[in-house]
Amino acid sequence: MDFYNSTMFTGASVTEISEVTQGGYVTLANNGITPPDTTYARVYALIRGNTDNGSGVLHVDVIELKYIE
Secondary structure (H helix, E strand, C coil): CEEECCCCEEEECCCCCCCCCCCCCCCCCCCCCCCCCCCEEECCCCCCCCCCCCCCCCCCCCCCCCCCC
16 A cells, blocks of 8 residues: 655555465455555555566455544
8 A cells, every 4th residue: 555645655555475375365454554644545456476477366355444543
């Protein structure tokens, strides 16, 4: 997740997994604090190839954000 205000990038929060799931399911969770002056966020779900010809399949069921004061 990348955080921004009206003029610039304000910070990021990354949750990664580095394991072969063999078709199994994985749940990732992350808690944090929104950087000061943030007005919006961009959320990404992606696969990164760590070697030549790396590949994978990604099925995203839910991305949920909660704001708690």
